[in-house]
Amino acid sequence: xxxxxxxxxxxRLSTEERREQLLSVGARLFSESPYDDVWIEQVAEIAGVSRxxxxxxxxxxxxxxxxxxxxxxxxxxRMTAAVPGVPVRxxxxxxxxxxxxxxxxxxxxxxxxxxADAAGDQAVRRVYRRALAAQExxxxxxxxxxxxFGPVLGTRPDTRIAVRGWLAFTTxxxxxxxxxxxxxxxxxxxxxxxxxxxxxxx
Amino acid sequence: xxxxxxxxxxxRLSTEERREQLLSVGARLFSESPYDDVWIEQVAEIAGVSRxxxxxxxxxxxxxxxxxxxxxxxxxxRMTAAVPGVPVRxxxxxxxxxxxxxxxxxxxxxxxxxxADAAGDQAVRRVYRRALAAQExxxxxxxxxxxxFGPVLGTRPDTRIAVRGWLAFTTxxxxxxxxxxxxxxxxxxxxxxxxxxxxxxx
DNA sequence: CCGGTTGTTGAACCGGCGTCAAGTAAAGTG
DNA sequence: CACTTTACTTGACGCCGGTTCAACAACCGG
Numbered sequence: 425x426x427x428x429x430x431x432x433x434x435x436r437l438s439t440e441e442r443r444e445q446l447l448s449v450g451a452r453l454f455s456e457s458p459y460d461d462v463w464i465e466q467v468a469e470i471a472g473v474s475r476x477x478x479x480x481x482x483x484x485x486x487x488x489x490x491x492x493x494x495x496x497x498x499x500x501x502r503m504t505a506a507v508p509g510v511p512v513r514x515x516x517x518x519x520x521x522x523x524x525x526x527x528x529x530x531x532x533x534x535x536x537x538x539x540a541d542a543a544g545d546q547a548v549r550r551v552y553r554r555a556l557a558a559q560e561x562x563x564x565x566x567x568x569x570x571x572x573f574g575p576v577l578g579t580r581p582d583t584r585i586a587v588r589g590w591l592a593f594t595t596x597x598x599x600x601x602x603x604x605x606x607x608x609x610x611x612x613x614x615x616x617x618x619x620x621x622x623x624x625x626x
Numbered sequence: 627x628x629x630x631x632x633x634x635x636x637x638r639l640s641t642e643e644r645r646e647q648l649l650s651v652g653a654r655l656f657s658e659s660p661y662d663d664v665w666i667e668q669v670a671e672i673a674g675v676s677r678x679x680x681x682x683x684x685x686x687x688x689x690x691x692x693x694x695x696x697x698x699x700x701x702x703x704r705m706t707a708a709v710p711g712v713p714v715r716x717x718x719x720x721x722x723x724x725x726x727x728x729x730x731x732x733x734x735x736x737x738x739x740x741x742a743d744a745a746g747d748q749a750v751r752r753v754y755r756r757a758l759a760a761q762e763x764x765x766x767x768x769x770x771x772x773x774x775f776g777p778v779l780g781t782r783p784d785t786r787i788a789v790r791g792w793l794a795f796t797t798x799x800x801x802x803x804x805x806x807x808x809x810x811x812x813x814x815x816x817x818x819x820x821x822x823x824x825x826x827x828x
Numbered sequence: 829c830c831g832g833t834t835g836t837t838g839a840a841c842c843g844g845c846g847t848c849a850a851g852t853a854a855a856g857t858g
Numbered sequence: 859c860a861c862t863t864t865a866c867t868t869g870a871c872g873c874c875g876g877t878t879c880a881a882c883a884a885c886c887g888g
Contacts, residue, residue, distance in 0.1 A: 436835055436884050460662055461747055464876065474837050479877065542744040545660050582809060582817050585802055589821065592798030593791040600787055607784060615784050615825075619791065622824015623817075638854045638865055666845070676867050681846065 435472075443481055446471055450492040455535035459489060459543045490548045493540045496533040497555030500526060504559070512570040516620060520594075520613045527598050528609075535602070538595055556591060563587050567624075577624060586623045593619050637674075645683055648673055652694040657737035661691060661745045692750045695742045698735040699757030702728060706761070714772040718822060722796075722815045729800050730811070737804070740797060758793065765789050769826075779826060788825045795821050 437445065449471050453462045464485055468475045482488035503526045504519060527534050540552035564587060567573045577583045594616045601612050639647065651673050655664045666687055670677045684690040705728045706721060729736050742754040766789060769775045779785045796818045803814050 439835080442835080458745060458747060458751075460875095475876090476838075476878085477836055480836075483877095485876065539744040542741045543660060545663060582813055585799055585809060585814075586817055586821075588802055589795040589799040589817070593795040593821075593825075596794030597787055597791040600790055607787060611784055612787075615788060615791070618827060619788075619795075619821070619825045622827050623795075623821045625820060625824050641865080644865080662844095677845095678847090678868075679866060682866080685846090687845065 439481075442473075442477075446473075446478065446481060446488075447492050447495050450488060451496065451530075451533040451536045454489060454492055454539060455532040459539065464488075486545055486548060489540070489544065490551050492533075493537050493544070493548060493555075494551045496530070496537040497551065497558075499530065499533070500537070501555065501558055501562075505562070509569075512566055512573055513621075515566060516617050517613065520616055521609075523594075524598070524609050524613060527602065531602050535599065538599065556588070559591060560584070560587050563591075573624065583624070590620050590623050644675075644679075648675075648680065648683060648690075649694050649697050652690060653698065653732075653735040653738045656691060656694055656741060657734040661741065666690075688747055688750060691742070691746065692753050694735075695739055695746070695750060695757075696753045698732070698739040699753065699760075701732065701735070702739070703757065703760055703764075706764070710768075710771060714768055714775055715823075717768060718819050719815065722818055723811075725796075726800070726811050726815060729804065733804050737801065740801065758790075761793060762786070762789050765793075775826065785826070792818075792822050792825055 446467065449467050450462075453467060453470070464478055465475050467488075468478055478488065482491060504523050510518075537552075537555075540548050544552065564584065567577055567583070567587075597612060597616060601607055607615075648669065651669050652664075655669060655672070666680055667677050669690075670680050680690065684693060706725050712720075739754070739757075742750050746754065766786065769779055769785070769789075799814060799818060803809055809817075
């Protein structure tokens with residue numbers, strides 16, 4: 425009694441702490457294995473907690489996954505907020521630098537986040553799409569505000585899709601980078617920057 | 627007796643026909659719902675067949691999904707085979723045209739195929755990655771054979787990653803295109819072509 | 829030290845996957 | 859028209875992971 429399977433005495437955390445811990449474990453597991461290879465029991469065991477507790481914090485496994493994705497998307501958006509007033513060509517390099525910094529620092533969460541693209545159900549997808557749309561909006565706004573790009577691109581209908589595609593490009597490159605890392609951060613940054621300018625080529 | 631739930635008399639197909647039919651139904655369902663929202667029973671019912679028969683053709687649900695993905699990847703590679711000798715700038719437009727033709731004609735399969743990216747287990751992922759690697763190889767070979775691109779790009783380490791990223795770009799744009807289709811096929815083609823040339827910009 | 833609040837447990841339930849044995853009937857073969 | 863072959867059905871069962879819920883125990887105020 426009073427002990428769990430690890431042999432340590434049970435610790436009672438605050439709701440916030442426990443929630444955070446569970447999401448953290450989830451991010452790690454979901455980054456390593458696809459959705460249905462992640463056992464709810466596995467999450468509980470690693471967290472040193474019972475299966476039932478997870479269902480106290482999250483209604484279903486999917487909601488749990490959605491929460492992991494949402495937490496990561498919030499963190500990502502917070503870190504990559506645009507700096508208004510600066511020309512796109514400069515802002516791009518700086519923005520990509522912080523983005524890549526985030527990717528390196530939260531590789532697990534980043535991978536888990538991008539699993540929501542194809543793996544999730546409607547609810548998970550909605551969270552994912554909202555995050556993507558926010559990034560997209562951020563970029564489009566920065567482009568529109570720039571005297572070099574704004575006037576030209578505003579009139580073209582494919583600008584939005586191009587930006588969305590570029591996000592997919594960047595994501596794929598980053599995931600590949602995390603995987604093998606045959607490239608340095610600067611190379612990745614320059615490649616992605618070149619890609620955006622190329623896609624929008626005038 | 628002698629009738630299944632649809633009320634029609636049972637039809638006996640050849641192994642190949644039945645297999646093809648099941649994969650076809652699978653492609654449709656997997657394109658509409660994520661992996662675990664697709665019941666094996668649902669597939670059987672739509673095919674007008676018993677649950678047991680599916681397990682006669684495919685050992686497990688995952689093998690079934692893997693077979694759907696593989697079938698689609700084969701079809702895709704068959705249709706987008708490169709034409710040697712032709713300069714990349716010309717080949718690119720033609721190749722993208724057939725690719726987009728494939729995407730439109732087999733939208734279900736295309737979507738189902740790209741679910742394997744994040745949804746599948748190891749076996750499914752392997753099939754997916756093999757298909758992607760084949761496309762990548764195809765493009766790299768075409769680039770290497772071209773007098774304009776070959777000599778320059780062969781020396782750069784980021785060419786492979788750039789191509790992989792471009793595939794992600796193209797995929798994202800196509801999925802978006804299928805979804806809302808605010809763009810015409812020519813626009814999508816030109817956008818993707820511009821993207822590749824831009825990424826490889828010298 | 830006691831009682832209430834609340835984080836937490838353990839076990840049972842449910843529903844889909846996967847198995848199997850025994851059979852049914854549609855096509856080919858003579 | 860028998861006879862064989864084999865695609866296909868049926869239904870029952872075990873298993874396993876997601877999900878539920880009543881009871882428990884750790885902390886806190888009095």
